[in-house]
Amino acid sequence: MFDDIKKNKIKTGFIISVFILLITLIVYYICMAFSLGSASIIIAFTISVISAFLSYYNCDKIILSINSARPANIEEYRKLNNILDSLMVSSGLEYRPRLYVMDDNQPNAFATGRNPQNSVICVTTALLDKLNYYELEGVLAHELSHIANYDIRLSAIVTVMVGLIVMLSDMFTRSFMFSRRDNDRQDRGNVILMIIGLICLIISPIFAKLLQLAVSRRREYLADSTAVLFTRNPDGLISALKKISSDPNELNNASNATAHMYIVSPFRRITSNLFSTHPPIEDRIEALRNIK
Numbered sequence: 001m002f003d004d005i006k007k008n009k010i011k012t013g014f015i016i017s018v019f020i021l022l023i024t025l026i027v028y029y030i031c032m033a034f035s036l037g038s039a040s041i042i043i044a045f046t047i048s049v050i051s052a053f054l055s056y057y058n059c060d061k062i063i064l065s066i067n068s069a070r071p072a073n074i075e076e077y078r079k080l081n082n083i084l085d086s087l088m089v090s091s092g093l094e095y096r097p098r099l100y101v102m103d104d105n106q107p108n109a110f111a112t113g114r115n116p117q118n119s120v121i122c123v124t125t126a127l128l129d130k131l132n133y134y135e136l137e138g139v140l141a142h143e144l145s146h147i148a149n150y151d152i153r154l155s156a157i158v159t160v161m162v163g164l165i166v167m168l169s170d171m172f173t174r175s176f177m178f179s180r181r182d183n184d185r186q187d188r189g190n191v192i193l194m195i196i197g198l199i200c201l202i203i204s205p206i207f208a209k210l211l212q213l214a215v216s217r218r219r220e221y222l223a224d225s226t227a228v229l230f231t232r233n234p235d236g237l238i239s240a241l242k243k244i245s246s247d248p249n250e251l252n253n254a255s256n257a258t259a260h261m262y263i264v265s266p267f268r269r270i271t272s273n274l275f276s277t278h279p280p281i282e283d284r285i286e287a288l289r290n291i292k
Contacts, residue, residue, distance in 0.1 A: 016052055016157065023048035059156035060113045060120050063261070064100060067253045069122045072099035080128060083137050084121070084144075091144055091230045097121045106249040107131060110261040111143035112156045119147045126249065131240055138227060138237030139244075142263055145226035151219045155261050220263075220279055224288055234288045241288075245281040 024044045031040035055062070074081045080099060088096055097111065097119035107127035113119035121143045131139065146152050228234045244264040251266035259266055265278045 020048045020052050023051055055160040059160045062160050063112045067102045069100040069102040072101045083140055087141055087144055087230055093148055097147055104252055106251040107244045107247055108251055108262045108266055109139050109143055111146045111152050113152045115153060116147050119152055134233060134236035135240035137231055138240045139263055141227035141230040142223050145223035159257055221287055224284055228291050234291050238285050238288050241281055241285060
């Protein structure tokens with residue numbers, strides 16, 4: 001587990017660095033398209049650093065806002081809070097995550113935050129309605145595992161930063177058609193950087209997908225096995241995975257940017273396992289049975 005935590009922290013630093021570089025190039029290209037001259041690189045680097053800072057420290061708030069989640073107060077969601085309190089004892093984790101609920105007909109859940117001290121677990125109302133005590137315990141234990149392993153930081157950073165890259169790419173594509181460039185004012189170095197920026201704009205959607213795939217699959221197996229250590233009951237999580245994956249309802253707020261965060265893919269359409277953000281449910285269940 002400690003090796004995975006270290007790797008997640010290294011990956012997070014690497015992704016933030018790549019993000020700053022990509023944002024700098026993209027914004028620089030946009031600035032040059034509007035003929036802002038030599039100030040473009042300063043503007044671009046400043047925007048990239050500020051956006052990286054804001055994304056890192058507000059990733060949980062951004063993701064909760066996207067999903068229209070609300071706090072799960074103890075008066076209304078006593079069972080959910082009681083299960084989490086019990087898991088905090090068995091897991092030995094120091095910091096209790098904040099609990100949130102989102103209204104949706106599909107049973108599902110995710111964890112987010114930049115570290116265990118600022119972590120969040122969010123479940124859908126359907127999860128509370130359709131799962132029994134031990135199934136719900138398995139799901140919460142799975143999400144606690146993501147928190148303990150620092151998967152949440154990596155996942156949240158990827159979600160927010162990749163989303164911003166795609167948004168900038170789309171904004172540039174729309175605005176470039178109406179911009180004017182003065183080529184006589186550009187030196188050779190500017191042209192080279194602008195070409196690099198254009199390439200980044202083209203590959204950013206591919207880059208986003210590859211990053212999501214890179215952080216998702218192995219961490220799900222690890223979170224499943226760690227959840228069993230917390231609950232000593234693989235049957236609860238196995239049953240929960242079966243119920244969630246077989247539920248026909250679509251998740252209203254699901255998007256390609258956030259799909260990798262959920263315990264089970266929120267999409268019900270058939271996709272190739274090669275490009276899925278999650279391992280096949282059958283493989284996860286088989287791995288859990290082998291623990292018994």
